[in-house]
Amino acid sequence: MANSTSTGEVLVRFENGKRANEALRWSLFQLNKGFRISIAIIGFLFLWEAAPRLGLVNTTFLPPLTEVLQAWWRLLLSGDLADHTIASLTRSVGGFLLAIAVSIPIGLAIGWWKPVAQYLNPLLELFRNTAALAILPVFILLLGLGETSKIAIVFYACAFPLLLNTISGVRNVDPLLIKSARSMGLSSLSLFRKVILPASVPTIFVGIRQAGASSILVLVAAEMVGAKSGLGYLIQYTQFSFQIPEMYAGIISISVIGLIINYLLVLVEKKLTAWKQTYSE
Amino acid sequence: MTAKISIQNVQKAFRIKRNLGHLKEVLQPISALQDINLDVKQGEFMVIVGPSGCGKSTLLDLLAGLTKPNSGQILLDGKAITGPNLDRGIVFQQYALFPWKTALANVEFGLETKGVGRKERKQIAQEYINLVGLAGFEHRYPHELSGGMKQRVAIARSLAYDPEVLLMDEPFAALDAQTRETLQSELLRIWETTKKTIIFITHGIEEAVYLGQRVAVMTSRPGRIKEVIDVPFEARTSEEDLRSNPEFVKIRHQIWDLLKDEVHRAQEQEKDKTLKANSAKSNVKGVASDG
Numbered sequence: 253m254a255n256s257t258s259t260g261e262v263l264v265r266f267e268n269g270k271r272a273n274e275a276l277r278w279s280l281f282q283l284n285k286g287f288r289i290s291i292a293i294i295g296f297l298f299l300w301e302a303a304p305r306l307g308l309v310n311t312t313f314l315p316p317l318t319e320v321l322q323a324w325w326r327l328l329l330s331g332d333l334a335d336h337t338i339a340s341l342t343r344s345v346g347g348f349l350l351a352i353a354v355s356i357p358i359g360l361a362i363g364w365w366k367p368v369a370q371y372l373n374p375l376l377e378l379f380r381n382t383a384a385l386a387i388l389p390v391f392i393l394l395l396g397l398g399e400t401s402k403i404a405i406v407f408y409a410c411a412f413p414l415l416l417n418t419i420s421g422v423r424n425v426d427p428l429l430i431k432s433a434r435s436m437g438l439s440s441l442s443l444f445r446k447v448i449l450p451a452s453v454p455t456i457f458v459g460i461r462q463a464g465a466s467s468i469l470v471l472v473a474a475e476m477v478g479a480k481s482g483l484g485y486l487i488q489y490t491q492f493s494f495q496i497p498e499m500y501a502g503i504i505s506i507s508v509i510g511l512i513i514n515y516l517l518v519l520v521e522k523k524l525t526a527w528k529q530t531y532s533e
Numbered sequence: 534m535t536a537k538i539s540i541q542n543v544q545k546a547f548r549i550k551r552n553l554g555h556l557k558e559v560l561q562p563i564s565a566l567q568d569i570n571l572d573v574k575q576g577e578f579m580v581i582v583g584p585s586g587c588g589k590s591t592l593l594d595l596l597a598g599l600t601k602p603n604s605g606q607i608l609l610d611g612k613a614i615t616g617p618n619l620d621r622g623i624v625f626q627q628y629a630l631f632p633w634k635t636a637l638a639n640v641e642f643g644l645e646t647k648g649v650g651r652k653e654r655k656q657i658a659q660e661y662i663n664l665v666g667l668a669g670f671e672h673r674y675p676h677e678l679s680g681g682m683k684q685r686v687a688i689a690r691s692l693a694y695d696p697e698v699l700l701m702d703e704p705f706a707a708l709d710a711q712t713r714e715t716l717q718s719e720l721l722r723i724w725e726t727t728k729k730t731i732i733f734i735t736h737g738i739e740e741a742v743y744l745g746q747r748v749a750v751m752t753s754r755p756g757r758i759k760e761v762i763d764v765p766f767e768a769r770t771s772e773e774d775l776r777s778n779p780e781f782v783k784i785r786h787q788i789w790d791l792l793k794d795e796v797h798r799a800q801e802q803e804k805d806k807t808l809k810a811n812s813a814k815s816n817v818k819g820v821a822s823d824g
Contacts, residue, residue: 426629428625428627428629429629429631431599431625431629432623432625432629433642434599434617435597435598435599435617435621435622435623436617436619436622436642436643436646436694437616437617437618437619437646438646442646446642446645447631450631450633451631451632451633453633525633527632527633527634527674527676528632528633528676
């Protein structure tokens with residue numbers, strides 16, 4: 253999450269003619285920035301390595317980083333890690349994409365049709381503020397322990413932030429822009445396509461990022477409750493069988509995946525909302 | 534010569550929601566415009582000046598076809614205005630540029646709606662970008678432009694699809710004084726180049742006298758046309774400072790005389806409204822009738 257704001261600074265427009273000069277400045281800037289954003293993480297990892305070795309914490313419960321990484325490597329070589337990761341990603345990406353496919357069109361429709369939004373908003377707020385995990389038992393009861401309930405819970409967790417952000421994106425389009433477009437005689441359909449849609453993209457993306465984060469969050473918890481595969485299951489299982497380094501390896505995998513997903517979403521967001529960027533010289 | 538735009542006995546009233554509570558909204562009709570009659574000639578620069586809240590912007594919305602009058606009609610080339618159309622272009626005070634489009638793409642927007650082909654569109658847009666003096670800035674996004682430049686883009690956008698009439702709603706009110714003066718003389722230059730009919734709304738008397746061939750003075754709410762004053766200057770774009778011309782000063786004073794009671798009344802109305810809004814908040818039933 254921390255890099256979501258700083259990546260904005262990276263986007264530097266190349267103007268013709270100044271290319272070489274800009275590139276040099278850009279790489280210097282990158283180097284400096286790379287140091288600034290990684291120093292805290294390096295410190296943290298160093299502390300993780302040192303604390304168990306110096307006897308500050310119990311090595312059994314918090315093995316040094318290098319041991320965890322070795323365990324991670326073993327898991328990778330055995331293919332277990334890949335299996336679990338694929339299982340998890342299929343579920344979370346599946347639920348996430350499903351939520352995008354369903355929520356955004358519905359959100360656009362609801363937002364566009366103002367009275368509907370007024371009536372539905374309280375209900376949607378209620379759903380959104382019901383923690384997805386709280387109703388996980390309901391999903392398991394209704395859909396069983398298989399993949400369907402996992403994907404459904406991810407879908408549920410993703411759908412509401414997406415829906416609400418899409419609705420508010422559409423509803424909060426600057427009325428002046430609508431007026432201006434209408435004064436040029438745009439039909440409702442092209443008004444929607446050419447004005448409402450692009451104007452609400454930034455807000456919709458806030459929802460997409462929230463959904464992306466919660467897709468992983470919810471899934472891992474769901475996998476801990478009832479699953480025979482997946483990274484959440486791996487963490488739970490290794491804890492029960494006291495394979496502590498493996499457990500940490502699972503945790504690290506999850507945070508890295510979370511970071512990568514967030515980074516990718518930020519990247520897409522920057523692409524689509526380049527016009528919103530403010531310059532940082 | 535027949536009128537390009539003819540506003541005939543136009544009336545417009547609003548129903549104002551007095552309470553923002555959900556069920557107890559009291560709808561009150563408020564007369565915004567009353568009995569407006571005004572003819573604007575082909576190629577004329579007509580300025581409408583009036584105190585704030587007198588319904589100037591309502592009149593502009595009617596001209597744009599965004600709303601319909603309660604009675605009376607507005608004719609463009611003898612035909613009643615039924616809705617928004619590309620035969621009229623509007624420039625708003627707050628620019629209303631699409632922030633996700635570059636300056637050039639913004640100017641192309643109306644042409645796109647008109648169905649002009651991609652290549653031709655680009656070429657026309659570039660022409661108008663040049664006309665408003667923004668060559669070199671066509672690929673900037675609105676947030677990368679200053680207020681004055683944004684307004685230039687907005688003017689270019691409205692001119693690009695070649696409307697019959699250009700409607701301007703206090704276009705320079707949000708700009709600083711120097712930028713405003715520059716844009717005023719630029720606008721006169723553009724007007725002389727394009728020979729468009731312009732209806733320009735403002736609350737600035739000086740601006741009105743400087744720009745308008747005729748100035749229509751409006752009353753406070755309900756808005757009516759109090760008087761239409763001729764501003765008989767030739768060659769406005771000449772180098773001499775028109776603003777210190779004794780004739781200019783005289784006309785400015787004349788308009789000020791016409792306006793000052795209206796401004797005073799408008800301010801009283803505003804105070805009244807604020808008081809009522811406050812009392813309405815504390816006492817839902819006690820909504821007094823207006824005026």
